[in-house]
Amino acid sequence: MTSEILQLLISGISQGCLYGLVALGFVLIYKATEMVNFAQGELMMLGAFVAYTFLDILQWPFYWAVLATIFVMAVFGVVIERVFMRRMIGEPPFAALMLTIGLGFLLRAVAGAIWGSDPRSITTPYGGGIFSIGDAVLGYENIAIVIGTAILCLLLYLFLRYTRVGIAMQAASQNQLAAYYVGIPVKRVFSLVWAISAMIAAVAGILIAPVSLVDPQLGFIGVKAFAAAIVGGFGSLPGAIIGGLIVGVAEQFAGLYLPPGFADTSAYVILLLVLIARPEGLFSTMQKKKV
Amino acid sequence: MRFIFKTQYEQDISLLKHRGQLFWYGLLLAVLIAAPLFLDRFYLGEISFVFIYAIAGLGLMLLTGFTGQVSLGHAAFLAIGAYAHAYMLSKGLAFVVALPTAMILTGIVGAIVAIPALRLVGIYLAIATLAFLIIVEQIIIRWVSVTGGGRGMLVPPVEIFGLAVATPGRFFYLCLALLIVALIFVMNLLRAPSGRAMIAVRDSEIAARSMGINLAKTKATSFGISAALTGLAGALMAHHTGYISPEAFTLTISIQLLLLIVVGGLGSIHGAILGAIFVGFLPQGIALLRDTLPPAIGEVPGLEPGVFGLILILFLLFEPHGIYGQWLKVRQFFSEFPLYRRATNKRQKTYLRTERVR
Numbered sequence: 061m062t063s064e065i066l067q068l069l070i071s072g073i074s075q076g077c078l079y080g081l082v083a084l085g086f087v088l089i090y091k092a093t094e095m096v097n098f099a100q101g102e103l104m105m106l107g108a109f110v111a112y113t114f115l116d117i118l119q120w121p122f123y124w125a126v127l128a129t130i131f132v133m134a135v136f137g138v139v140i141e142r143v144f145m146r147r148m149i150g151e152p153p154f155a156a157l158m159l160t161i162g163l164g165f166l167l168r169a170v171a172g173a174i175w176g177s178d179p180r181s182i183t184t185p186y187g188g189g190i191f192s193i194g195d196a197v198l199g200y201e202n203i204a205i206v207i208g209t210a211i212l213c214l215l216l217y218l219f220l221r222y223t224r225v226g227i228a229m230q231a232a233s234q235n236q237l238a239a240y241y242v243g244i245p246v247k248r249v250f251s252l253v254w255a256i257s258a259m260i261a262a263v264a265g266i267l268i269a270p271v272s273l274v275d276p277q278l279g280f281i282g283v284k285a286f287a288a289a290i291v292g293g294f295g296s297l298p299g300a301i302i303g304g305l306i307v308g309v310a311e312q313f314a315g316l317y318l319p320p321g322f323a324d325t326s327a328y329v330i331l332l333l334v335l336i337a338r339p340e341g342l343f344s345t346m347q348k349k350k351v
Numbered sequence: 352m353r354f355i356f357k358t359q360y361e362q363d364i365s366l367l368k369h370r371g372q373l374f375w376y377g378l379l380l381a382v383l384i385a386a387p388l389f390l391d392r393f394y395l396g397e398i399s400f401v402f403i404y405a406i407a408g409l410g411l412m413l414l415t416g417f418t419g420q421v422s423l424g425h426a427a428f429l430a431i432g433a434y435a436h437a438y439m440l441s442k443g444l445a446f447v448v449a450l451p452t453a454m455i456l457t458g459i460v461g462a463i464v465a466i467p468a469l470r471l472v473g474i475y476l477a478i479a480t481l482a483f484l485i486i487v488e489q490i491i492i493r494w495v496s497v498t499g500g501g502r503g504m505l506v507p508p509v510e511i512f513g514l515a516v517a518t519p520g521r522f523f524y525l526c527l528a529l530l531i532v533a534l535i536f537v538m539n540l541l542r543a544p545s546g547r548a549m550i551a552v553r554d555s556e557i558a559a560r561s562m563g564i565n566l567a568k569t570k571a572t573s574f575g576i577s578a579a580l581t582g583l584a585g586a587l588m589a590h591h592t593g594y595i596s597p598e599a600f601t602l603t604i605s606i607q608l609l610l611l612i613v614v615g616g617l618g619s620i621h622g623a624i625l626g627a628i629f630v631g632f633l634p635q636g637i638a639l640l641r642d643t644l645p646p647a648i649g650e651v652p653g654l655e656p657g658v659f660g661l662i663l664i665l666f667l668l669f670e671p672h673g674i675y676g677q678w679l680k681v682r683q684f685f686s687e688f689p690l691y692r693r694a695t696n697k698r699q700k701t702y703l704r705t706e707r708v709r
Binding site: 090096148151153155159161163168169170172283290320321324325328331335336 | 415421467470471473474475477478479481482483485486489492493602606609610613654656657658659660661662663664667668671
């Protein structure tokens with residue numbers, strides 16, 4: 061019984077880390093630019109496909125392929141920002157949301173056109189291994205997800221806390237206009253935020269590819285990650301990861317202990333409960349304006 | 352150029368602004384009424400589908416375009432309307448009873464959804480309605496005794512007071528009549544205080560509140576009416592396809608409805624109709640395009656949603672007021688010729704607006 065719970069907890073955490081990573085991308089962009097990027101899941105899908113291209117088609121060594129994927133996705137993130145999102149600065153938030161929804165559709169079609177709609181799998185050096193704690197069994201892929209997420213969070217924290225660019229980014233996300241007045245190149249910061257967000261998506265894509273097959277529909281995981289981001293309070297980076305973990309763990313337990321149907325909806329039920337109790341999410345940064 | 356010289360206060364709220372409108376809309380109605388005489392069955396079916404989409408679009412337009420509340424969950428209202436209607440018909444209720452009951456039921460569900468939604472803004476509301484949609488979808492799949500689960504259910508044919516609406520022509524008239532009723536209802540609502548309150552809420556919640564508008568009531572009304580209209584469209588859609596299953600009411604449909612109102616023109620009733628025409632006929636257009644394109648591009652599996660996405664992006668970047676906005680500009684160009692200036696319609700941007708502080 062305890063080993064069963066432990067097993068569920070561990071696989072829930074590894075699934076939750078994935079949701080958390082995608083949620084992190086959402087939150088990062090929202091915090092800095094006040095735009096909601098509904099195509100974050102599709103960016104992850106694209107990252108997985110790029111990794112597949114480098115690893116299994118071009119047969120690059122694993123670590124080089126990972127670096128190349130992250131680089132390609134960063135460039136892609138900047139391109140999206142420059143071509144589409146920069147024109148949406150100053151437009152109503154609804155328009156930017158719709159634009160990214162359209163972008164998601166477009167990216168899915170493009171991925172389908174380039175790589176086809178058959179599911180692919182990528183080969184990793186750590187694939188297939190098993191690690192056991194008591195009776196609980198854990199694949200190396202799942203451990204990689206947890207470790208990868210932890211490293212990424214640490215790097216992101218150090219970057220935002222200690223580098224000049226990171227602090228400029230925080231300033232831009234607190235108040236765009238004020239940041240602009242003190243000489244921070246806000247537009248360039250936006251490009252950078254999109255690049256980082258796409259890089260996170262690339263890492264998430266590489267991590268998810270061994271546990272779930274890669275096809276153009278992979279991006280729909282983004283919808284669930286979105287729920288996770290809201291549970292954590294849209295606009296809080298630790299909140300995104302915690303929201304992801306809550307959703308991931310709850311999903312695993314709901315799948316075993318609750319009637320069928322709850323596994324797919326548990327994320328949304330939690331979301332609605334959180335929104336009813338705390339309309340701004342668990343770790344909110346919203347303030348009420350006094351008139 | 353036409354100058355409307357108003358001599359009475361009633362002219363401000365009259366449904367038709369001038370005699371020209373009466374003529375053109377009358378002509379359009381006459382052509383539509385005559386359409387079953389000369390149009391093929393296939394096209395009648397397609398146009399009926401456009402009418403149904405227009406009703407749903409009108410519902411979402413009221414909520415998103417006029418009240419400013421984004422909903423990603425309208426496919427759920429479509430589904431509730433369709434299933435409630437089909438279930439009541441299969442239990443032997445008459446069409447004329449089942450249809451309004453299904454509408455009212457969907458409206459009540461919509462108003463109930465609005466209660467937690469009242470505290471939410473912008474993206475939080477969008478995602479809450481999305482959660483609602485996914486939960487409704489699961490309920491439909493699991494509640495087999497009523498909905499038939501994943502196998503779906505057959506929809507009995509329409510019969511109004513003994514008259515079987517079995518031919519595409521008769522169904523066309525039914526949809527047209529209901530669309531006109533819905534249109535007049537929404538137009539009437541928007542010139543009444545409750546509709547004006549919705550527009551005020553869209554433009555500024557703080558300003559609306561300080562004028563004494565009850566935010567909760569206004570939003571709940573808007574949600575309820577919007578849901579009821581969408582439920583009506585759902586019921587008609589059930590008849591149009593003759594068979595309903597959970598796959599017909601997914602997130603993609605919700606997004607398609609949002610696409611409809613954005614492409615048509617946000618915040619205008621014309622926009623809902625034009626958008627419905629666009630969304631209704633786009634698949635045919637893409638099918639034609641598929642034949643002319645080289646097979647490498649034409650046979651891509653996800654081409655249709657991709658084209659949808661591309662069109663949505665292009666509209667948002669270059670014509671955020673949609674087809675209707677473009678039409679207004681063209682009309683202005685000709686009515687003011689040669690004095691039209693591009694700068695008249697320059698887009699205004701607001702840089703200080705933020706959702707974080709409210």
